[in-house]
Amino acid sequence: MNxxxxxxxxxxxxxxxxxxDDDLEDELRSHIQHRADDLERSGLNRAQAERRxxxxxxxxxxxxxxxxxxxxxxxxxxxVQDVRLALRVLRKSPGxxxxxxxxxxxxxxxxxxxxGISNGLILRPLNVPQAETLWGTVYGEDYGWxxxxxxxxxxxxxxxxxxxxxxxxxxxxxxxxKDPSVTTGFATSGNYFDVLRIxxxxxxxxxxSDEHGPNSAPYLVLSYAYWHSHFQDDQGVVGRVVRLNxxxxxxxxxxxxxxxxxxxxxxxxxxxxxxxxxxxxxEHPLNARGDTGGIFETLGHLKPGxxxxxxxxxxxxxxxxxxxxxxxxxGQKTSTLAHSGLTAFTHPARAFVAGLMLLSGLILLxxxxxxxxxxxxxxxxxxxxxxxxLALGSxxxxxxxxxxTEAVLISLAGGAIGLWGSVGLLRSLSxxxxxxxxxxxxxxxPDARIYVVALALALLSGFLFGIVPVRQVLRTxxxxxxxxxxxxxxxxxxxxxDLLLVVQIAICGVLVTSSMVGVRGLVRSLHSKLGFExxxxxxxxxxxxxAGYSMDRVPAMQKRMIEALQTIPGVEGAGLxxxxxxxxxxxGIRANIFKEETTDLRQSNIAASPYKYDISPGYFDAAATxxxxxxxxxxxxxxxxxxxxxxxxxxxxxxxxSADGALGRYYKLQDGTRVQVVGIxxxxxxxxxxxxxxxxxxxxxxxxxxxxxxxxxxxxxxxRELAAAIRSKxxxxxxxxxxxTETWNxxxxxxxxxxxxxxxxxGVLGAMxxxxxxxxxxxxxxxxxxxxxxxxxxxxxxxxxxxxxxxxALGRAFKLLAWGSGAxxxxxILASRVLASIVYQATPRDxxxxxxxxLAMALLxxxxxxxxxxxVLSLDPMTLLREE
Amino acid sequence: xxxxxxxxxxTLDLLILKAVSLGxxxxxxxxxxxxxxxxxxxxxxxxxLYPALFRLVRQGLLKASWGTSExxxxxxxxxxxxxxxxxxxxxxxxxxxxxTAIGSALAAQPEEV
Numbered sequence: 001m002n003x004x005x006x007x008x009x010x011x012x013x014x015x016x017x018x019x020x021d022d023d024l025e026d027e028l029r030s031h032i033q034h035r036a037d038d039l040e041r042s043g044l045n046r047a048q049a050e051r052r053x054x055x056x057x058x059x060x061x062x063x064x065x066x067x068x069x070x071x072x073x074x075x076x077x078x079x080v081q082d083v084r085l086a087l088r089v090l091r092k093s094p095g096x097x098x099x100x101x102x103x104x105x106x107x108x109x110x111x112x113x114x115x116g117i118s119n120g121l122i123l124r125p126l127n128v129p130q131a132e133t134l135w136g137t138v139y140g141e142d143y144g145w146x147x148x149x150x151x152x153x154x155x156x157x158x159x160x161x162x163x164x165x166x167x168x169x170x171x172x173x174x175x176x177x178k179d180p181s182v183t184t185g186f187a188t189s190g191n192y193f194d195v196l197r198i199x200x201x202x203x204x205x206x207x208x209s210d211e212h213g214p215n216s217a218p219y220l221v222l223s224y225a226y227w228h229s230h231f232q233d234d235q236g237v238v239g240r241v242v243r244l245n246x247x248x249x250x251x252x253x254x255x256x257x258x259x260x261x262x263x264x265x266x267x268x269x270x271x272x273x274x275x276x277x278x279x280x281x282x283e284h285p286l287n288a289r290g291d292t293g294g295i296f297e298t299l300g301h302l303k304p305g306x307x308x309x310x311x312x313x314x315x316x317x318x319x320x321x322x323x324x325x326x327x328x329x330x331g332q333k334t335s336t337l338a339h340s341g342l343t344a345f346t347h348p349a350r351a352f353v354a355g356l357m358l359l360s361g362l363i364l365l366x367x368x369x370x371x372x373x374x375x376x377x378x379x380x381x382x383x384x385x386x387x388x389x390l391a392l393g394s395x396x397x398x399x400x401x402x403x404x405t406e407a408v409l410i411s412l413a414g415g416a417i418g419l420w421g422s423v424g425l426l427r428s429l430s431x432x433x434x435x436x437x438x439x440x441x442x443x444x445x446p447d448a449r450i451y452v453v454a455l456a457l458a459l460l461s462g463f464l465f466g467i468v469p470v471r472q473v474l475r476t477x478x479x480x481x482x483x484x485x486x487x488x489x490x491x492x493x494x495x496x497x498d499l500l501l502v503v504q505i506a507i508c509g510v511l512v513t514s515s516m517v518g519v520r521g522l523v524r525s526l527h528s529k530l531g532f533e534x535x536x537x538x539x540x541x542x543x544x545x546x547a548g549y550s551m552d553r554v555p556a557m558q559k560r561m562i563e564a565l566q567t568i569p570g571v572e573g574a575g576l577x578x579x580x581x582x583x584x585x586x587x588g589i590r591a592n593i594f595k596e597e598t599t600d601l602r603q604s605n606i607a608a609s610p611y612k613y614d615i616s617p618g619y620f621d622a623a624a625t626x627x628x629x630x631x632x633x634x635x636x637x638x639x640x641x642x643x644x645x646x647x648x649x650x651x652x653x654x655x656x657x658s659a660d661g662a663l664g665r666y667y668k669l670q671d672g673t674r675v676q677v678v679g680i681x682x683x684x685x686x687x688x689x690x691x692x693x694x695x696x697x698x699x700x701x702x703x704x705x706x707x708x709x710x711x712x713x714x715x716x717x718x719x720r721e722l723a724a725a726i727r728s729k730x731x732x733x734x735x736x737x738x739x740x741t742e743t744w745n746x747x748x749x750x751x752x753x754x755x756x757x758x759x760x761x762x763g764v765l766g767a768m769x770x771x772x773x774x775x776x777x778x779x780x781x782x783x784x785x786x787x788x789x790x791x792x793x794x795x796x797x798x799x800x801x802x803x804x805x806x807x808x809a810l811g812r813a814f815k816l817l818a819w820g821s822g823a824x825x826x827x828x829i830l831a832s833r834v835l836a837s838i839v840y841q842a843t844p845r846d847x848x849x850x851x852x853x854x855l856a857m858a859l860l861x862x863x864x865x866x867x868x869x870x871x872v873l874s875l876d877p878m879t880l881l882r883e884e
Numbered sequence: 885x886x887x888x889x890x891x892x893x894x895t896l897d898l899l900i901l902k903a904v905s906l907g908x909x910x911x912x913x914x915x916x917x918x919x920x921x922x923x924x925x926x927x928x929x930x931x932x933l934y935p936a937l938f939r940l941v942r943q944g945l946l947k948a949s950w951g952t953s954e955x956x957x958x959x960x961x962x963x964x965x966x967x968x969x970x971x972x973x974x975x976x977x978x979x980x981x982x983x984t985a986i987g988s989a990l991a992a993q994p995e996e997v
Binding site for chain 1: 910911912913929930931932934935936937938939942953955957958959960
């Protein structure tokens with residue numbers, strides 16, 4: 001109560017209430033004294049006169065109150081009074097207060113979190129100057145502008161951008177001399193910082209003038225966070241030489257604290273010039289125009305007055321020129337523009353956030369419906385009090401105002417709790433690193449907007465559920481109620497409360513349906529046919545250039561590695577794939593292929609762009625990919641043998657019409673080489689679980705060697721033992737070779753991440769929905785039981801059976817539950833399109849989901865009515881009738 | 885005692901202004917004065933006077949100060965402000981027009997129509 005006393009004191013000081021109050025009191029008393037004087041003169045004694053004077057004066061309290069109002073400026077005073085009363089009432093019904101607070105805290109918290117995510121990902125622009133005119137290019141379905149030479153052409157030929165920068169990712173080993181670590185940075189064009197208008201925090205950044213052709217600018221700019229964590233804020237870092245994949249680079253400076261690159265959810269550790277990328281990423285030669293993975297994105301500020309539509313037309317004109325000039329290397333797709341930060345991710349991110357917002361909005365609505373019916377029941381319980389106040393001269397407006405104060409008080413308190421929780425959650429989300437080693441960062445740090453939104457939501461929901469009992473109060477007939485007690489309110493009619501409960505259960509039904517659909521989707525994507533078996537496999541990744549092997553020695557060394565690893569006890573199969581196997585780091589490389597009869601190998605004549613993997617003999621056994629027809633590779637498929645390929649069914653069907661007809665047929669690679677199909681393998685997933693079925697081809701790694709490879713080992717041994725064995729085996733071969741060991745399954749988690757997150761969010765929202773429907777049904781059942789205790793007692797005394805009693809007491813609750821769940825289920829099925837944008841393979845027309853939802857709702861109903869049912873069954877009619 | 889009439893809504897303010905215009909009065913005095921000038925024909929609930937008084941003070945038509953009454957008691961005295969005097973004149977005119985109009989309307993005879 002201390003805070004209350006303080007509030008009162010504050011209000012009194014503020015309004016000088018006590019003085020006006022005394023003044024008023026004095027004046028009214030003076031009036032009564034004067035009247036008493038007159039009456040005394042007419043013959044009454046003093047005591048009688050004073051009593052008479054008081055009676056004649058009329059309702060002292062009422063007039064005092066009215067006088068007060070007439071004096072004006074009592075808004076705050078009434079507020080303080082109402083708040084005091086509300087607190088007292090809430091303290092008297094702790095059950096109601098707790099239920100209301102928890103419900104609101106959950107609902108507002110959920111909405112605040114979702115808003116925080118959309119605020120961080122979508123609403124908030126990149127933290128760079130003039131972000132509103134900064135646009136990135138989206139090339140077809142992909143990102144960026146493909147290759148460095150294409151970027152240079154685009155930069156020099158477009159007339160829409162002030163200047164155009166480009167960047168891509170660089171995954172490198174960074175060695176500062178003591179702690180070699182794998183880091184992720186951006187390889188950027190020289191003008192990157194100038195285009196973004198970023199000034200260094202320390203030292204300097206690089207500029208276009210630092211670039212003079214391939215590998216001419218061995219410079220490094222550190223991000224503030226990396227400098228802080230790895231160089232301990234050392235000011236002397238400028239000028240130091242560190243090694244990236246064993247090439248020396250000079251640190252030029254440090255970027256400012258708030259700058260985290262140009263993708264919203266990734267914070268790079270460093271920035272290096274794109275012209276030097278070949279040193280750390282040899283599979284992307286700088287001047288290969290046909291390289292489809294060279295550049296991730298190009299971006300720049302539009303010139304003043306140039307609209308995005310004009311810029312898109314300009315980009316496509318340059319694209320048309322490039323396609324005409326370099327038909328072999330460049331196939332034109334339509335480019336579009338998107339605001340930097342999400343660019344190509346804009347659409348999926350928006351769809352995801354919109355889906356979440358919809359669901360959390362539903363939660364809030366359900367919570368309001370829930371609270372509305374609770375509040376109506378609460379008011380009905382107080383109908384005697386309301387009636388008394390009306391009878392004593394209080395106005396209905398005043399009573400409504402008090403009820404609203406109570407509602408808003410609850411909603412503000414609930415909102416505050418919810419906000420507190422959600423701010424904590426967002427803070428931990430923003431420091432969350434879902435993948436160790438990858439600098440993924442969710443920019444969801446809460447800002448002022450979230451407080452405003454939470455406050456608005458709290459007030460809105462307060463008014464929404466506060467409005468429910470208004471009619472009830474306006475209809476109250478004080479004389480009836482005071483006479484007959486509160487039970488006079490009819491229970492038989494369909495009331496607003498019933499309707500609210502049905503609405504609320506329907507919403508919860510939608511949420512439960514969605515979360516079931518989501519979980520099913522995840523389970524399915526976990527069990528979808530991957531085209532390989534990730535369980536019981538270990539990947540040993542190496543990059544022979546890091547240990548100084550020249551390309552001509554690479555295949556022989558890789559063969560020795562496979563042979564050595566095969567001798568590890570417990571290894572059932574070993575095979576190598578260059579780069580990464582399917583579904584790892586979402587790094588799929590596509591290659592263009594042509595029909596055998598095509599002679600003009602321009603991009604418009606491409607027959608297909610399958611994913612390409614270079615594998616060793618034994619890979620399919622190790623990966624457990626089924627060979628459907630033909631043969632696997634042998635050690636004889638080397639550079640002296642004719643080029644051969646193994647393709648998946650999809651490839652065979654697309655290129656040759658049928659899987660059976662493909663065996664023995666030929667097709668051409670981009671460089672014109674004829675390749676013969678010698679085997680067909682089953683279809684699989686290659687880059688993501690949600691992709692459409694893609695064609696894929698497997699070539700012999702001996703015929704197209706690459707220094708970076710992963711050896712797939714199949715074994716039932718404990719992964720940690722196996723990893724140690726792999727290390728020691730490879731160490732025997734070459735003690736200077738760094739090895740990465742990881743199970744295939746754990747690497748799949750990156751691919752599964754989006755659907756895991758989606759399922760998790762849906763699961764949480766569904767659980768909230770379930771909780772809300774439990775409290776709703778429970779509130780309704782408990783209330784109707786408590787209202788009808790007397791009637792039930794009489795029925796019991798007259799010999800009603802338990803079954804009949806339960807039917808009488810809870811039948812209604814169950815009926816409402818059934819109606820609500822039915823409606824929710826139908827709506828949930830209709831909402832499948834929304835869900836499909838969030839969850840992979842979301843099909844609500846799934847018998848398992850349908851039965852699951854029905855069972856869940858029935859179970860929730862049982863759970864919620866359990867306690868009221870127990871209360872009915874344990875009734876002792878004698879005690880009850882005696883008490884009432 | 886003659887039968888007392890209910891006040892029309894809004895007329896209490898006018899009566900108070902009139903009563904106070906004849907000289908500063910405290911609350912009870914206002915009541916007595918109204919009784920006196922209306923020859924006890926109007927029924928005013930005693931307590932109802934005060935909300936009206938405060939309303940008039942807030943509107944700036946009356947001003948109030950504490951003083952000592954003829955009974956030697958502390959009492960708050962009200963007097964008209966300039967605005968109050970103006971308002972009294974306007975309201976009186978308005979009332980008279982209304983009363984005349986209603987009076988002549990009610991006095992109409994069949995042959996006059």
